[in-house]
Amino acid sequence: MFANGQTVIQLIEQLAPKHIAMENDKIGLQLGTLQKVISKALVALDVTDEVVDEAIALGAELIIAHHAIIYRPLAKLDTSTPAGKLYEKLIKNDIAVYIAHTNLDVADGGINDWMADMLGLPAEGRSSLEDVHTDKLYKLVVFVPKSHHEQVLQALWNAGAGDIGGYSQCSFNIEGIGTFLPGNSAQPFIGEQGKLERVQEIRIETIVPSSVHRKVVQAMLKAHPYEEVAYDLYPVDLKGRVFGLGRVGKLPASMKLRELAEKAKEAFEVPALRVVGDLDRDVRKVAVLGGSGSRYVSRAIFAGADVLVTGDIDYHTAHDAAMAGLSIIDPGHNIEKLMKPRVADWLRRELQQRKYATEAISSQVETEPFHFL
Incomplete structure (x- = not known):
């Protein structure tokens, strides 16, 4: 028996509850309907033409993505534009799109915890870079x-x-x-x-x-x-569980910034990355944040981090961080692709446990927009 769309999303929201997302984040069902049977759900980082083609070839009725396809209210749906053509293709092939963004970042066992795990930061002693929700x-x-x-x-x-x-x-x-x-x-x-x-x-x-x-x-x-x-x-007034964006923790032992950068390069499977700071500097306290981290440099400094691992650092922010004594490793925004196999594996286990035949598939399409020469 296949699960219906609502059941699949109820399971996803156990991993990444909607209420812990940052305010005004574009999450949830963005296109299509969940009132249908789902034989295959495709987990993707971005919803591009190539990802939609992949979903069509697989026969998937649902795409679960990290990055939204609709960021602001639509004044019209013009199918001659690139975005309009994408929406048209999804609608004609009856493929729904559901987004789990900052709720997946913030969640315990979500993107930021996965990043911390891959860099070797012990779970014990980790804290959030910025608190965003208190239950x-x-x-x-x-x-x-x-x-x-x-x-x-x-x-x-x-x-x-x-x-x-x-x-x-x-x-x-x-x-x-x-x-x-x-x-x-x-x-x-x-x-x-x-x-x-x-x-x-x-x-x-x-x-x-x-x-x-x-x-x-x-x-x-x-x-x-x-x-x-x-x-x-x-x-009651008792403070509940706190959910936060990013993670801060200590490596088991200090290492050179150069060593940590190489470890990040290998862990996140990137051909190159950018580093700010003295490569021979010893670092131990590490802050990580999936996606764009320029706005969180001051948070990392306040947390006492030696280095911040995040994406999309701009030139002037890099200078400010260097002057403040914070090293930065920028492996790019696309490293969030690590969510694809992990979310698919998690969903597959939950579906199998409930005896559903619905498949959860990790997208194999590379959506990195940059080429490294």
């Missing part, structure tokens, strides 16, 4: 008959409740007496219509992040035996 926290309180206490508690935890900092499965539980009087239309799990009932119940309190609060409530209601469940959900 609001809610406290969930629910009253459960003693016989179903563990069942409901496990359902809450499995759905994502109970995480506080580095701790999981956090809850507070206290016994008491619950009372209720079933009416004539009620079908009580415990008790009888028209008779006041007193039940040994346990009050469960736990923390729920806003990103999963609907999922947690649904799981709780499904696991709870009562026809009408008594529960409260209210916001």
Whole structure:
């Protein structure tokens, strides 16, 4: 059985939730419909004519890309323009386009973490270069008959409740007496219509992040035996999980800037890269940022990084960084292509786990616009 488009995207949004994207980022469904069966989903960095041709040849009904094809509202759709021809080709071949951009950058286990992994930065001790989203926290309180206490508690935890900092499965539980009087239309799990009932119940309190609060409530209601469940959900001041752009971490040991540049060149599979700074300088604290990083040089300096690995550094920003003592390795914007096999592999595993026959395929088209001579 093939998955439909909505199911495929629900899985992608587990990896890269939309709510953690930067404000006004162009993400989500940009063209076509998800209300159809998907036999093949193609994962690409950019949506170019060549990528669309690849999707057509494969028989893919969906392209999941990192870079948007529509950046601003369209005043008209002129199919004589290059962009218009691209949209026309997609529409005529019934290929939908879905974009995961800064939400995939920011996500735990997303592009910036993949970059850090490839450069050898240990996961422990990593921090974000810039915080962009903090999950609001809610406290969930629910009253459960003693016989179903563990069942409901496990359902809450499995759905994502109970995480506080580095701790999981956090809850507070206290016994008491619950009372209720079933009416004539009620079908009580415990008790009888028209008779006041007193039940040994346990009050469960736990923390729920806003990103999963609907999922947690649904799981709780499904696991709870009562026809009408008594529960409260209210916001708390406790700071939730922070999602950020870029990563900063320390190499296991210092190395020369020249060595790190060579390592980046090999890891990101680029024929050349640009380096700012003394090649024989020792570096250890490294900041990484996929895409264009000129605006984040000051952030890297503030974080105490020795070197920033990012793309699209302009001439004057390079001078400013050098004067401030920050080295830069610029392997180009296109290194974000590393997302193609990783997103495809992740999606393939999730689909197979759910017994779907839908294929997730990594695009083989090279979309680097520059030639290196």
